Amino acid sequence: MQLKVQPIDIKVGKYKVVMNSIDAKELGVHEGDRVRIKDHVTLTAIVDFTEDMISSGMIGLYHEVQEQLQREWTETVEVEAAERPKSSRIIRKVMDGLKLERDEINELVRDIVEENLSDIEIAAFLTATYIKDLSEDETEWLTKAMIDTGERIEFSTSPIMDKHSIGGVPGNKITLLIVPIVAANGLLIPKTSSRAITGAGGTADLMEILAPVEFSAEQIKEMTEKVGGVIVWGGATNIAPADDKLIKVEYPLSIDPHCQLLASIMAKKGAVGAQKVVMDIPMGAGTKILDVKAGRKLARDLISLGERLGMDVDCALTYGASPIGRTVGPALEVIEALKVLETMEGPNSLIEKSVIIAGMLLEMGSAAPRGQGRELALETLKNGKALAKLKEIIRIQGGNPDITSEDIAVGQFKADITAPANGYIIEFYNKRIVQTARFAGAPNDKGAGVLIHKKRGQVVEKGQPVLTIYAEKKDKLKDAVKFCREHPPIFVEGMLIEKVADLKEM
Numbered sequence: 030m031q032l033k034v035q036p037i038d039i040k041v042g043k044y045k046v047v048m049n050s051i052d053a054k055e056l057g058v059h060e061g062d063r064v065r066i067k068d069h070v071t072l073t074a075i076v077d078f079t080e081d082m083i084s085s086g087m088i089g090l091y092h093e094v095q096e097q098l099q100r101e102w103t104e105t106v107e108v109e110a111a112e113r114p115k116s117s118r119i120i121r122k123v124m125d126g127l128k129l130e131r132d133e134i135n136e137l138v139r140d141i142v143e144e145n146l147s148d149i150e151i152a153a154f155l156t157a158t159y160i161k162d163l164s165e166d167e168t169e170w171l172t173k174a175m176i177d178t179g180e181r182i183e184f185s186t187s188p189i190m191d192k193h194s195i196g197g198v199p200g201n202k203i204t205l206l207i208v209p210i211v212a213a214n215g216l217l218i219p220k221t222s223s224r225a226i227t228g229a230g231g232t233a234d235l236m237e238i239l240a241p242v243e244f245s246a247e248q249i250k251e252m253t254e255k256v257g258g259v260i261v262w263g264g265a266t267n268i269a270p271a272d273d274k275l276i277k278v279e280y281p282l283s284i285d286p287h288c289q290l291l292a293s294i295m296a297k298k299g300a301v302g303a304q305k306v307v308m309d310i311p312m313g314a315g316t317k318i319l320d321v322k323a324g325r326k327l328a329r330d331l332i333s334l335g336e337r338l339g340m341d342v343d344c345a346l347t348y349g350a351s352p353i354g355r356t357v358g359p360a361l362e363v364i365e366a367l368k369v370l371e372t373m374e375g376p377n378s379l380i381e382k383s384v385i386i387a388g389m390l391l392e393m394g395s396a397a398p399r400g401q402g403r404e405l406a407l408e409t410l411k412n413g414k415a416l417a418k419l420k421e422i423i424r425i426q427g428g429n430p431d432i433t434s435e436d437i438a439v440g441q442f443k444a445d446i447t448a449p450a451n452g453y454i455i456e457f458y459n460k461r462i463v464q465t466a467r468f469a470g471a472p473n474d475k476g477a478g479v480l481i482h483k484k485r486g487q488v489v490e491k492g493q494p495v496l497t498i499y500a501e502k503k504d505k506l507k508d509a510v511k512f513c514r515e516h517p518p519i520f521v522e523g524m525l526i527e528k529v530a531d532l533k534e535m
């Protein structure tokens with residue numbers, strides 16, 4: 030079928046076209062099916078429908094397709110129905126709970142990287158693995174395929190250190206302290222982070238307030254060799270490029286399936302050439318890992334996957350049932366982390382967790398004798414060497430090294446959430462805190478988030494502020510306050526959970 034080209038100058042991150050339903054029917058394609066566009070080059074694209082947007086006889090080409098075809102809009106193209114990629118059958122196999130061959134996993138990852146799969150197909154793959162985990166072999170192949178479809182960094186010195194958190198605990202800004210502590214002690218740590226997955230601010234979202242986070246693999250190597258460390262966004266690099274494409278679909282579902290989490294983290298570590306890695310596994314109610322048993326299993330899986338990739342992995346099971354520190358959301362978290370670096374003033378949960386994990390890295394990298402890593406890490410914080418190193422990292426990434434915690438702006442709209450009764454706070458719901466911060470606009474609105482005044486175990490009086498919500502937009506603040514009122518993130522001893530009068534309502 031010959032169709033006249035209508036350019037649509039929107040980037041959708043995939044080869045996608047819009048067709049009128051009459052033409053689509055004639056061609057025998059449905060939404061989500063593939064068409065082959067034949068011009069001086071041939072490409073396969075995913076079909077979208079919108080009757081009013083495109084008239085019959087025309088085909089809308091999104092930016093990526095136009096770029097590939099390099100044609101003017103007046104021209105026509107030949108369009109024919111195409112088969113779906115083989116990967117959609119492979120995904121079906123995962124949905125049926127069947128084991129995949131290594132070649133199939135390679136093909137699937139290649140199609141993810143080359144944007145040949147729709148978000149619906151990727152969501153089906155992720156959901157299937159959420160319901161039934163991939164085997165150890167499949168997870169190893171997935172990780173290796175993710176590494177092999179991108180660039181790799183090879184350093185000429187060793188050891189190359191790295192850390193990663195599995196996420197799931199709000200306010201986990203520890204990377205901003207750990208990377209400079211480790212680099213200040215002469216070790217190399219090329220840290221790649223993701224943006225928020227289930228939270229309200231990933232490390233990449235935080236670091237972006239201080240400096241650009243988008244660099245090529247080559248630049249990461251160069252910067253790390255110069256100053257000892259970087260904190261960059263993995264998604265901007267061609268390092269394990271499948272990772273961010275999967276995370277983009279995980280984010281709206283708020284899921285991080287076990288095998289995907291392993292592959293996502295370990296592919297990034299493998300691709301930067303990390304040799305000695307510490308994993309932070311936050312545990313407890315409202316986190317990704319509910320108890321010690323599950324935490325130990327994940328630790329074993331991470332260590333064993335590390336062995337398969339030739340990496341030495343140690344794990345820290347950490348307390349995650351309450352947020353780390355007192356802030357959740359990018360700007361608030363950066364302020365809190367900088368204050369600790371500047372003055373050592375800050376919550377113990379943040380300082381202690383950071384120095385313990387930094388200490389483990391210092392010992393693994395032989396920068397501190399066994400048993401003395403924590404002390405050295407604390408000393409590096411106290412004597413200002415960590416702050417000086419963070420400034421070097423900010424400078425080399427192109428940010429302003431003179432920035433202080435005072436310079437960082439939070440959202441101009443704010444509202445307090447007060448205690449509903451007198452008593453001890455006996456529950457603190459992580460997920461509701463994250464949801465509140467997300468309703469307020471985090472992580473995209475950097476100034477949005479939640480400041481926590483009172484934590485679990487503390488006494489409150491009725492009417493006393495427990496949280497302050499910050500937002501950059503008034504409407505978002507309203508949404509966050511409404512959510513918080515309907516789903517209180519804290520529970521004070523003695524509060525009523527629910528009144529039940531009629532069994533029929535249950």
Ligand SMILES: O=P(O)(O)OC[C@H]1O[C@H](OP(=O)(O)O)[C@H](O)[C@@H]1O
Pocket residue numbers: 192193194195196197198204221222223224225226227228229230231232233285
């Ligand atoms: O949004 P949730 O799922 O909580 O966690 C995702 C965060 O956890 C990891 O932290 P880090 O890079 O080790 O500091 C990721 O890179 C990301 O920043």
Ligand SMILES: Nc1ccnc(=O)[nH]1
Pocket residue numbers: 194195196222223226285289290291293294
């Ligand atoms: N799935 C993931 C969890 C935490 N960090 C990541 O990079 N990826």
